[in-house]
Amino acid sequence: MEDHWGNSPSSDDRVPGTDLHLPLTGKGSKRDQLMHALREAISSGRLAPGTRLPPYRALAKDLGLALNTVGAAYGELVAEGWLTARQGSGTRVAQRSRPLPRERTHRSAPPPRRPAHDLMPTSPDAAAFPRTAWQAAARRAMAAAPNDAFGVGDPHGRIELRTQLTEYLARARGVRTAPHRIIICAGVAHGLSLLGTVLRRPVAVEAYGLDFHRDLLTAAGRDLVPLPVDAHGADVGALPGTGAGAVLLTPAHQFPTGGPLHPERRAAVIDWARATGGLVLEDDYDGEFRYDREPVGAVQGLDPDRVVYLGSLSKSLTPALRLGWMAVPDHLVDELLAAKGSRELWSGSVDQLTLAEFLAGGAYDRHLRRMRQTYRRRRDQLVTTLARQAPHITVSGIAAGLHAVLDLPPGTEQQALRAAGRLGVALAGLAPFRHPDSGMPARDGLVIGYGTPPDHAFAGALNALCMALPAAPQRTPRG
Amino acid sequence: MEDHWGNSPSSDDRVPGTDLHLPLTGKGSKRDQLMHALREAISSGRLAPGTRLPPYRALAKDLGLALNTVGAAYGELVAEGWLTARQGSGTRVAQRSRPLPRERTHRSAPPPRRPAHDLMPTSPDAAAFPRTAWQAAARRAMAAAPNDAFGVGDPHGRIELRTQLTEYLARARGVRTAPHRIIICAGVAHGLSLLGTVLRRPVAVEAYGLDFHRDLLTAAGRDLVPLPVDAHGADVGALPGTGAGAVLLTPAHQFPTGGPLHPERRAAVIDWARATGGLVLEDDYDGEFRYDREPVGAVQGLDPDRVVYLGSLSKSLTPALRLGWMAVPDHLVDELLAAKGSRELWSGSVDQLTLAEFLAGGAYDRHLRRMRQTYRRRRDQLVTTLARQAPHITVSGIAAGLHAVLDLPPGTEQQALRAAGRLGVALAGLAPFRHPDSGMPARDGLVIGYGTPPDHAFAGALNALCMALPAAPQRTPRG
Numbered sequence: 001m002e003d004h005w006g007n008s009p010s011s012d013d014r015v016p017g018t019d020l021h022l023p024l025t026g027k028g029s030k031r032d033q034l035m036h037a038l039r040e041a042i043s044s045g046r047l048a049p050g051t052r053l054p055p056y057r058a059l060a061k062d063l064g065l066a067l068n069t070v071g072a073a074y075g076e077l078v079a080e081g082w083l084t085a086r087q088g089s090g091t092r093v094a095q096r097s098r099p100l101p102r103e104r105t106h107r108s109a110p111p112p113r114r115p116a117h118d119l120m121p122t123s124p125d126a127a128a129f130p131r132t133a134w135q136a137a138a139r140r141a142m143a144a145a146p147n148d149a150f151g152v153g154d155p156h157g158r159i160e161l162r163t164q165l166t167e168y169l170a171r172a173r174g175v176r177t178a179p180h181r182i183i184i185c186a187g188v189a190h191g192l193s194l195l196g197t198v199l200r201r202p203v204a205v206e207a208y209g210l211d212f213h214r215d216l217l218t219a220a221g222r223d224l225v226p227l228p229v230d231a232h233g234a235d236v237g238a239l240p241g242t243g244a245g246a247v248l249l250t251p252a253h254q255f256p257t258g259g260p261l262h263p264e265r266r267a268a269v270i271d272w273a274r275a276t277g278g279l280v281l282e283d284d285y286d287g288e289f290r291y292d293r294e295p296v297g298a299v300q301g302l303d304p305d306r307v308v309y310l311g312s313l314s315k316s317l318t319p320a321l322r323l324g325w326m327a328v329p330d331h332l333v334d335e336l337l338a339a340k341g342s343r344e345l346w347s348g349s350v351d352q353l354t355l356a357e358f359l360a361g362g363a364y365d366r367h368l369r370r371m372r373q374t375y376r377r378r379r380d381q382l383v384t385t386l387a388r389q390a391p392h393i394t395v396s397g398i399a400a401g402l403h404a405v406l407d408l409p410p411g412t413e414q415q416a417l418r419a420a421g422r423l424g425v426a427l428a429g430l431a432p433f434r435h436p437d438s439g440m441p442a443r444d445g446l447v448i449g450y451g452t453p454p455d456h457a458f459a460g461a462l463n464a465l466c467m468a469l470p471a472a473p474q475r476t477p478r479g
Numbered sequence: 480m481e482d483h484w485g486n487s488p489s490s491d492d493r494v495p496g497t498d499l500h501l502p503l504t505g506k507g508s509k510r511d512q513l514m515h516a517l518r519e520a521i522s523s524g525r526l527a528p529g530t531r532l533p534p535y536r537a538l539a540k541d542l543g544l545a546l547n548t549v550g551a552a553y554g555e556l557v558a559e560g561w562l563t564a565r566q567g568s569g570t571r572v573a574q575r576s577r578p579l580p581r582e583r584t585h586r587s588a589p590p591p592r593r594p595a596h597d598l599m600p601t602s603p604d605a606a607a608f609p610r611t612a613w614q615a616a617a618r619r620a621m622a623a624a625p626n627d628a629f630g631v632g633d634p635h636g637r638i639e640l641r642t643q644l645t646e647y648l649a650r651a652r653g654v655r656t657a658p659h660r661i662i663i664c665a666g667v668a669h670g671l672s673l674l675g676t677v678l679r680r681p682v683a684v685e686a687y688g689l690d691f692h693r694d695l696l697t698a699a700g701r702d703l704v705p706l707p708v709d710a711h712g713a714d715v716g717a718l719p720g721t722g723a724g725a726v727l728l729t730p731a732h733q734f735p736t737g738g739p740l741h742p743e744r745r746a747a748v749i750d751w752a753r754a755t756g757g758l759v760l761e762d763d764y765d766g767e768f769r770y771d772r773e774p775v776g777a778v779q780g781l782d783p784d785r786v787v788y789l790g791s792l793s794k795s796l797t798p799a800l801r802l803g804w805m806a807v808p809d810h811l812v813d814e815l816l817a818a819k820g821s822r823e824l825w826s827g828s829v830d831q832l833t834l835a836e837f838l839a840g841g842a843y844d845r846h847l848r849r850m851r852q853t854y855r856r857r858r859d860q861l862v863t864t865l866a867r868q869a870p871h872i873t874v875s876g877i878a879a880g881l882h883a884v885l886d887l888p889p890g891t892e893q894q895a896l897r898a899a900g901r902l903g904v905a906l907a908g909l910a911p912f913r914h915p916d917s918g919m920p921a922r923d924g925l926v927i928g929y930g931t932p933p934d935h936a937f938a939g940a941l942n943a944l945c946m947a948l949p950a951a952p953q954r955t956p957r958g
């Protein structure tokens with residue numbers, strides 16, 4: 001290489017090694033450090049394009065490096081395009097056109113300031129994640145995993161997990177399925193996106209629901225038809241005549257208004273699906289948490305050929321593990337797997353195997369029992385605090401889940417949200433959940449999540465909430 | 480509830496408990512077991528719609544259950560829509576319309592028979608996954624994680640991982656970036672999908688490349704322009720005039736043909752990007768594995784404002800953890816995060832934190848060193864075996880990575896693939912990697928992955944491969 005580069009100590013335009021200020025620091029070998037220092041010197045402009053580098057003997061001596069360390073670094077930087085080496089011309093910094101004037105640099109917005117009190121209806125109690133039990137399940141799963149668990153995965157999902165879910169969902173949620181009819185996905189939203197691409201006709205949605213889910217279905221090309229919602233859930237009697245081929249429901253606990261779907265409506269939606277070849281998409285997002293009695297089983301059990309059941313860990317354990325599942329009719333399995341794609345975007349195998357162990361060992365049941373007590377206590381505390389400090393506010397949807405709805409006098413929702421913001425309370429109004437074309441009268445209210453705050457901060461969060469609520473109407477003195 | 484249901488032992492159409500055959504088995508409470516048995520009896524048709532159920536006193540006696548266990552089970556099944564309870568009419572199986580005749584049941588295709596020898600160029604050695612080291616990193620990560628690691632995640636990715644990757648990529652790959660410019664994704668394919676939605680102009684691609692990546696960009700709405708490929712990688716000199724706003728390259732090791740991008744082409748593509756405001760998408764899928772000398776650093780280092788660097792664990796560690804990363808120009812961070820969405824499809828936090836620990840503790844470097852030796856040994860074995868058993872076949876692309884290309888006489892690729900199939904050898908031909916509109920002459924060849932087979936099976940796989948290759952051309956006797 002020496003011959004080829006042709007440097008010699010007498011070259012007149014060489015940068016003496018001592019002037020280069022190449023600090024060799026950081027991790028890695030001396031060669032790595034030298035390469036790093038040279039790249040920095042070039043990219044900062046200290047070594048301009050066309051500059052001849054010192055012969056590597058000279059640089060090696062100056063920096064106290066072995067000859068072939070410098071030779072190797074030069075060689076690598078030539079291969080990478082930083083330097084050029086031509087017979088007779090030595091090693092030089094590569095010529096490069098000037099960069100365009102830099103486009104306006106958008107700095108990422110700084111992360112939003114964390115609110116003092118988080119009552120958003122989004123998340124379970126992160127502090128309650130059962131680290132030790134999860135870690136123990138991971139250890140068992142890792143020890144038991146066959147080698148193919150670390151190869152290219154099956155988008156269907158690990159069979160170990162699908163088998164455990166079949167048993168668990170039957171026992172805890174009344175779901176009737178089989179391992180080959182379960183598809184593992186990265187969460188309910190992922191499942192809905194896949195369904196959106198497989199369905200052909202419009203999808204009926206609850207007039208109050210997650211705008212985020214509506215957007216996913218729309219992005220997948222589906223037209224949406226809103227269904228009215230009342231205290232008994234969605235009015236599925238309105239389905240005939242809408243042209244909908246599927247209906248997305250939250251039967252265990254209507255989101256966000258909070259009622260369970262009435263038994264007669266459960267029966268009616270199955271009848272509709274059977275009569276029309278329609279499909280029920282059952283989002284069972286928090287079905288495990290019910291406080292007034294045992295959890296209400298899934299609609300799916302009534303007809304596994306007409307219902308797609310969707311669930312995930314997001315409310316029951318953590319949204320940080322991207323794990324969800326669909327129990328689907330037999331005739332949709334292949335189409336949904338094709339939509340999922342043969343190569344990418346499935347959930348990590350280690351997490352899947354760990355969850356299978358977590359289910360098999362009973363740790364999931366234990367965690368749910370514990371959290372049911374925790375959340376029930378918080379719900380009671382919310383109700384008691386409101387009864388004492390804001391008795392004029394009606395609270396509903398409290399039989400289940402991680403959130404409740406506070407009904408507000410008409411026209412006061414925005415004002416309450418602003419007041420909450422000033423008090424450092426993050427919470428959601430009802431408005432964003434309302435389908436814009438639902439035709440239902442807008443209802444003023446707040447959706448209060450009680451899962452997120454840590455235990456010690458919950459009372460303070462409730463007090464701040466009560467301060468943000470509209471005052472009781474003044475009694476007009478008679479006469 | 481007793482009054483309300485109005486059952487009495489003398490009802491004439493009741494099904495006597497003793498005839499019901501309700502086997503109470505399985506996990507869960509007696510109530511769960513009874514509910515399960517009743518659901519089964521109803522869904523199997525043994526309990527027909529409209530049938531009156533036995534009064535719960537009678538059933539409790541027959542099955543040896545507490546009264547309120549039966550009452551609770553009936554109540555739940557009413558709530559779920561399986562039963563109806565009307566004053567004066569007792570508890571009955573809910574009426575339901577008959578299901579439509581079942582749609583043709585597609586059984587999922589049985590999983591393809593596993594080939595005897597897997598030489599597909601897709602995957603690293605699954606058996607070499609460092610379970611113990613990964614598990615140790617997971618334990619440390621779990622102990623150190625703040626509570627918010629188990630809350631709603633940031634689609635940007637965990638800062639712990641982005642910080643570690645910044646350091647690692649600088650040291651090992653010459654990437655110049657910063658934590659806020661790294662975006663964690665579920666793999667290179669996920670990253671390309673996001674880029675596809677953010678780019679506006681056509682994307683130039685290598686005439687030989689992953690059809691899967693081309694499909695992702697097309698699905699995102701991008702037109703593709705193929706660039707010729709030769710032994711020095713893609714001919715980026717053909718870029719001007721194509722109208723492309725970006726170019727997808729595999730500079731460290733052209734996939735699948737195997738050459739590194741020539742230093743002059745590295746410089747030229749940066750010049751093109753600077754002159755036109757274009758973007759280089761650098762897929763560094765196996766950059767860590769280079770055998771003839773140290774890995775060639777990333778093109779990204781030459782101009783971090785004009786190159787998006789994409790990497791993942793899929794070749795270096797395992798494709799089973801869905802973890803990849805992009806180092807992107809500052810001005811693209813916000814747009815790419817918006818495309819990723821604020822809610823879903825990020826990678827699991829536990830895996831992200833574990834990888835951060837795995838990097839910080841040096842376990843990733845150790846694993847790469849070990850695998851470099853393993854794959855180098857396999858590559859040598861492939862080359863030696865071919866030299867001995869099929870000296871007429873040229874092998875190329877062997878300086879790096881987990882695969883090599885065997886050049887075949889024109890018109891023999893399909894025949895060789897069929898022969899390999901008969902011998903139980905899974906491998907890929909060159910044809911599917913060729914862009915159909917590339918204008919390049921089709922080249923016959925096989926792409927041989929040597930990462931997948933376990934060590935003990937590798938020699939057998941190579942022997943089978945050699946048997947599938949076209950025989951040496953007969954020498955025509957002179958005269």
